[in-house]
């Protein structure tokens with residue numbers, strides 16, 4: 001007796017399942033490949049995984065997709081973006097090419113605060129309308145789950161407007177969208193020179209307002225994130241903000257060691273943060289802490305590339321220390337308008353020394369772990385979301401080997417062919 005299912009994808013050359021959970025240290029890159037594979041999908045979830053021969057005997061599918069020997073991988077997960085913004089910063093890009101640094105532009109009132117002005121002036125509808133096509137392009141490039149941060153409002157009403165945009169997109173776009181509250185992304189102009197007063201405002205007003213808003217909207221609480229950086233928020237200020245978020249039930253993430261090593265990474269590990277991201281300048285103490293803790297280390301190689309810097313996250317040292325490494329785009333209008341995880345995989349191999357298999361694991365199961373979603377996303381295993389990509393190549397390595405175009409032929413999100 002065969003069982004009826006919605007969809008059977010068969011004749012898969014290399015089925016990269018990424019089974020077995022998050023991949024720590026040198027376990028990174030275990031793809032769990034099934035040759036001549038097939039995936040049975042029902043009700044938007046993975047129902048069975050095996051060889052084509054096995055699954056043909058077990059199922060009778062309403063729809064059959066012949067992968068024609070191509071490779072199949074899990075849908076990609078992008079665990080760090082600032083995707084909801086208005087306008088652009090092309091002029092700052094050109095200023096940097098002429099020699100200005102990112103932090104100089106920021107300290108002169110540009111940078112994040114440039115985008116803050118544009119987001120404060122934009123309506124909710126405009127924010128959604130500018131963001132949706134970015135999500136559409138990401139999905140076509142293979143990203144099926146994405147995190148989006150606030151942090152271009154920096155006052156309560158605008159932070160809530162950004163959060164509302166994220167929630168509306170989460171409810172109307174096929175991608176799985178996870179929200180992060182980042183009211184502590186920069187010091188807004190009205191608090192210039194008064195960072196402590198702004199921290200007070202974030203802690204006593206914004207965080208309770210965000211928690212109440214999420215509850216009232218019936219949405220899960222966002223993560224909380226802080227830009228821990230020289231000239232932005234120092235370690236004690238970061239700790240105060242993260243602890244206040246945690247006290248309201250939010251789980252912590254952190255931007256640390258992007259331009260200077262302040263000790264934010266060790267703080268993130270101590271607080272049990274879900275992830276700590278950037279890690280370009282991390283010290284050996286930071287790397288040791290990542291190896292011992294459960295906080296996922298998220299490298300963002302599109303950012304040094306976008307800034308034309310030559311220094312990248314010491315990913316191999318993080319792996320050697322036993323850390324859980326993930327990668328993400330950091331898609332934002334300042335440092336890295338990059339919508340492509342495959343391009344980030346390509347950079348990870350060339351600039352951080354990952355193998356193509358390690359880059360794939362860092363962009364799937366470990367990236368899901370950086371969002372607390374490792375039980376439901378990031379691998380092709382029974383019971384998980386049916387998020388997977390059919391490549392237009394027989395070899396999964398094409399995902400990282402090619403760049404500038406796309407080697408993703410079809411995207412299947414929650415069992416639906418996009």
Ligand code: NIG
Pocket residue numbers: 082111112115227255258303330332333334335
């Ligand atoms: O992760 N470093 C802080 N935040 C972003 C940049 C945001 C912006 O410049 O608008 C980042 O690189």
Ligand code: FE
Pocket residue numbers: 080081082255330
């Ligand atoms: Fe960021």
